[in-house]
Amino acid sequence: GAVVSQHPSRVICKSGTSVKIECRSLDFQATTMFWYRQFPKQSLMLMATSNEGSKATYEQGVEKDKFLINHASLTLSTLTVTSAHPEDSSFYICSASLAGEMETQYFGPGTRLLVL
Amino acid sequence: QKEVEQNSGPLSVPEGAIASLNCTYSDRVSQSFFWYRQYSGKSPELIMSIYSNGDKEDGRFTAQLNKASQYVSLLIRDSQPSDSATYLCAVNEGAPRNDYKLSFGAGTTVTVRA
Numbered sequence: 001g002a003v004v005s006q007h008p009s010r011v012i013c014k015s016g017t018s019v020k021i022e023c024r025s026l027d028f029q030a031t032t033m034f035w036y037r038q039f040p041k042q043s044l045m046l047m048a049t050s051n052e053g054s055k056a057t058y059e060q061g062v063e064k065d066k067f068l069i070n071h072a073s074l075t076l077s078t079l080t081v082t083s084a085h086p087e088d089s090s091f092y093i094c095s096a097s098l099a100g101e102m103e104t105q106y107f108g109p110g111t112r113l114l115v116l
Numbered sequence: 117q118k119e120v121e122q123n124s125g126p127l128s129v130p131e132g133a134i135a136s137l138n139c140t141y142s143d144r145v146s147q148s149f150f151w152y153r154q155y156s157g158k159s160p161e162l163i164m165s166i167y168s169n170g171d172k173e174d175g176r177f178t179a180q181l182n183k184a185s186q187y188v189s190l191l192i193r194d195s196q197p198s199d200s201a202t203y204l205c206a207v208n209e210g211a212p213r214n215d216y217k218l219s220f221g222a223g224t225t226v227t228v229r230a
Contacts, residue, residue, distance in 0.1 A: 021123070024124070032216060034217070034218075038156070042222070043204065043220045043221060044204070044220045045121075045221045045222055046217060049216075049217060086139075092217060093159045093160075097216055099193065099220075102216045103147075103165075103208050103216055104148075104150070104162065105146040105150075105216075105218060107152075107159045107160045107162075108159060109158070109159050110158070110159040
């Protein structure tokens with residue numbers, strides 16, 4: 001149980017384009033999902049907390065207009081990187097919590113984004 | 117986010133030995149503690165959670181928590197080459213006031229020598 005998927009696993013795009021990343025909880029309903037970014041040799045940095053049916057809460061320094069998050073259902077959250085630039089190249093990872101086990105986060109496999 | 121400190125390593129241990137990983141945290145009200153394993157190029161995988169002072173064992177893994185010292189550790193017994201990874205310590209200060217957010221340490225890289 002507690003399986004989280006992400007799509008795509010890898011994406012290469014041109015500078016200025018937008019990229020959408022999907023995060024799905026496959027066998028449970030996730031009231032809360034989290035989006036992280038990880039640069040090489042660094043730890044995970046939380047970007048935003050996403051609650052179903054409400055606006056995402058962004059961490060300080062994360063541009064909400066650049067990183068659009070939609071949590072339309074209890075099993076799906078999406079992150080859209082708008083007008084991507086090379087400095088946005090990173091490993092984007094989502095996680096989800098089970099209702100009743102909210103403090104434990106289960107991670108998706110991650111999406112590696114390369115912006116040329 | 118609150119501070120979580122780990123020795124970055126690398127920690128090199130021979131196969132069959134015990135690997136000992138340490139983590140300290142700054143927020144005294146923290147309630148939940150987690151160890152994640154992350155292989156190179158992969159996302160983190162939960163291996164242990166601990167909420168109360170003392171030891172918690174799961175297979176070859178033992179987590180130890182001392183809230184008074186704000187210290188949590190992970191022991192890996194009978195280390196195997198497949199244990200070679202980066203181990204992330206994560207701390208939750210006590211939901212729901214923080215939306216269940218986790219603060220992560222930078223990770224300790226473990227290499228098990230065959």
